[in-house]
Amino acid sequence: MKRTLCYIVISFCCFCAMAQEQQKVKVTGSIQSDILIPMRDEAIGAEKTEDFQTNTYADLMLQSKWVDAGVRLEYLEHPLPGFEKDFKGWGVPHFWVKGRYKNTELTVGTFYEQFGLGLILRTYEERSLGIDNSLLGARLVTRPVKGVTVKALAGRQRRYWGWNKGLVSGADAELNINEWIPALRDRGTEIMIGGSWVNKYEKQEDIFVDPTHKLNLPEYVNSWDVRASLNTGPWSLLAEYAHKGQDPSFDNGYNYRKGSAVVLSGSYSNNGLSVLLQAKRSENMSYRSRRSMIGTSSFINHLPAFTQEQTYALAALYPYATQLAGGEWAYQAEVGYNFKRKSTLGGKYGMNVKLNFSHVRWKGETYYQDIDLQLTRKFSKSTKFVFMYMNQRYNMTVVEGHGGMVRSNIFIVDGKFQLSKKTTLRAEVQYLSTPDDKGDWLYGLLEFSLAPNWMFSLSDMYNVGETNLHYYHGDVTFSMSGHRVQAGFGRTRAGYNCSGGVCRYVPASRGFTLSYNYSF
């Protein structure tokens, strides 16, 4: 491992030197730093464990005609609240060199990859959740003939400040048939078929079911996936099936059943009208490079939640997390229509209507359901409103382990008022009504923008039902040519922070916050 790292460091340095001489190199990169100066707050249960907490990342990437290279420095020695214990540390965990020749690319170092929808392999980075499950090894991507993409890879998976001992290897092939048939290409029709295979190798370990019986664990766990899609005119169809072999793990209670997942998706999009229908069934699909691992690390695959990702504060209060280890049936339907400008219903400026329905269940029990209706309408040249109603059922016991079913009705009004050419005021009022959990919530937001650099916002989330606590926040944001700085003060509620169906519990906090983003 150390030798590999050395080679990569040396090649990176050579590349730096070579690049400087040739002056034909493209340099990009970014800095992201989120800082919290925490304060104690007994009312919301916020602790002050450190004087200063930060998650800071710096990325640098060099690109040339034949070779690209990149490194990332992470400083997480005093991390923000709520990350796993092993998350703490600092170093350069991401480093890679990529060579390119004709239609072939070879990456050595750490890399991210996804096969199909990611049912059996998806390595990615999600900083808000502290996820980086990149692989350290090698990856080859080649397009030997038009319409054919073949990928092969092998590597060890990152887990915070080390790499898991097990080896993950895999291959994927995708054929775009339309590239070979001119008649299809001319009509703009796309037909794709693909398949992939992933293998996880992990040594035996001593796991006892009782004092005298040790489990005979499989060292190799194979999984495969097949998929097909069709795109023609306004129609899109996709089907994907994945299968996982025996993979006894902590997640599934060390059972030897096989896992499977199937996804079907169809949509129609034409002239302002959109219809989307999706369905998924998955069972026993938790697939990690370390069988006894818990928490959010070491996943080889990723099945995001089959629900609408909500961004309004109260609509996102009870987010659903995918039940990977057990199973779920999930359905999603979405219909939208854009009433044109100067039509009877559209009025002078047009109107947009969207209806979404998500439902997740398993073995007769509802895990999650939401129905939401959203209407966007511009009333005058300077006034635009969004109205939203959502009915939600959230099975807290399944997702968080306690609490029963939370049934809620959520009402949202979002208004935008253009005051002058450069100044805009946006206001949100949201109300969540529920007899369950912590009762009703009221949320208000005022956001004043001074284009193109400044934004000032004030918000408060108030629990009307039980605790009568205010979660206030004030922020000032400045952005200019690749830089963005946001400074604020406020309270953050204890709760789940989710992205793509993966969740992290964040404890309550109060204090000054500062975020800095820079891309170059």
Next chain:
Amino acid sequence: MKKIVLLLCLMATFTAINAYAQMPAVTLKTIDGQMVRMDTVANGGKPFIVDFFATWCKPCLRELDAIAEVYDEWQEETGVKIIAISIDQAQNVHKVKPLVSNHDWEYEVFLDTTEELKRAFGVQMIPYTMIIDGQGKVAYKHIGYTDGDEQELINKVRELNDQ
């Protein structure tokens, strides 16, 4: 030691290279499933706008909607075109085409499923907007969306056209 070498290397490159960002050799798919190599994308010698977004990102949709209202006028006046890059993941990729139709956007829309292009430009936060000039260089970039930002965007395009 290795960390120090890497850090020095990093700092050296920060200070020594006067290079510029350009479209990388990354292959993406359009929402209709066609393959596109990003370093071959151009707008006939005129500037074009690249905008990273996702179906779940409200400020992104507000920005692209605001531009959609004036897009015809922009194109007529400056010849600019917009390429919207979705960073949606897994099955959400299939929500992009319906979204584009529902919002009546006339942009070229590509899917950056593995976030390779996003990483190549060092994009961490969306919406992220760039203007690529007639020579293929990044001439302007902006993180986030403040209502009214689109005015600055078109002013920059006009400046580039005048040069």
